[in-house]
Amino acid sequence: MTEGTIIKALSGFYYVKSGDEQVQCRARGLFRKQGVSPLVGDHVVYEAKNPTDGYILSIKERKNALNRPPIANIDQAILVFSVVEPALDCQLLDRFLVYMEAHSISPVICFTKWDLIAEDETEWIHERLEAYKKIGYPILFTSSLNQEGFPELRKIMDNRISVVTGQSGVGKSTLLNYLDESLNIETQAISHALGRGKHTTRHVELIPVSETGYVADTPGFSSLELPDLEPIELERCFPEFDAYRASCRFRGCTHLAEPNCRVKQALEEGEIDQSRYENYKVFFHELTERLRNKY
Structure with missing residues (x-):
């Protein structure tokens, strides 16, 4: 019997x-x-008696696991989102962030197609990026046209198993092709009628990007269900609440309608981003409705 890793x-x-x-x-x-x-x-x-005739006998304890993409023991998630074509979808990005926080996977936000941003969109984009930087999420910028950001991306993948995921059509396959030119992963342009890309990836595989680093290519998708959380657990997936929750008047505060809520006070003072808080409310009500429908 031998030990190994499914790649x-x-x-x-x-x-x-x-x-x-x-x-x-x-x-x-x-x-x-x-x-x-x-x-x-x-x-x-x-x-195994030979290289093509083996049987898996047991699976060792996992530190984490995702259902979509189906992968285990991930160190970090590279969340790939474009700033244009398709337009930056912050609510979907926040869904991904909640999903990773719930599974204790460190997220890195990678923004693609930076070279295509229009001048009239620059201010809004920078405002959103500053909100994520303030929370403490690592952020990278890549451009396949100018070959920018890829060396930095490869560096943060050393000594880690990374999952690359995100919305379809944002340049994820182009990014993976850069990391390993031999992959030659199919890429397709955005469908302008639908405003999203076509699926191009059909299985999950760990791809070596250095002697000690691996990245998983995973299917892109345009929607994402929230993880299996109780509504009260959601606030733990918003790191910007960490500095304030202990000062709320009520233990188990949902930060919605309770009086003397320190999180809402921080929101009013501009310490918590309004857009992120609005998405928190959307997700809270979504989880509440899901729970109600179970019974």
Whole structure:
């Protein structure tokens, strides 16, 4: 028996890497009975008689896992959003941030197509970016036309397993092709009729970007469900509330209608971004409605 890491899952096969060896494995039927599926990123114990005939025997404990994309043991998420074509969607970005915060995955925001921004959009874009910087989220800017930002992106991927995800049509495949030219991932232009890109990625795979760093290519998508949270847990996914929640009058304050709420006071004083707070309210009511529909 040998230990390794699943680096690709495709058509019922799991490709497990151990040192310089890579073995094609199937999952034991026991996993199906237990309702457990191996994921890319899983550390596993396997047995193989040859490189194309192995079986995964057990899955080691995961530090985190996502359902979409289906991947485990992620160190950081590179959230790829364009500033134009398609237009920057801050509510969708906040959904991704909440999703990663809920799963204890460190997010890095990567803004693409910076060279295409129109002069009349510059002020609004910079205002939104400053709001995310103030919270403390790392931010990168890339331009495939000018080849800007890619060396910095590669550097932050060293010694980590990163997941690259985000809205469709924002240049994610172009970014991955830069990190590894041999990938030659299909890229497609934006559908102007729909205002979004076509899906170009069909499986999850860990791609080496350095001797010690891996990145997962994952499908882009234009919507994202909030994670499985109780409404009261949502505020923990907004780091800008951290400095104020302990000073709220009521324990378990939702920061919506309660009196003497320190978070709302910070909002009125401009210490918390209004747009982010409005999205917090939208998400809170969405989670509340989801909970109501369960019963």
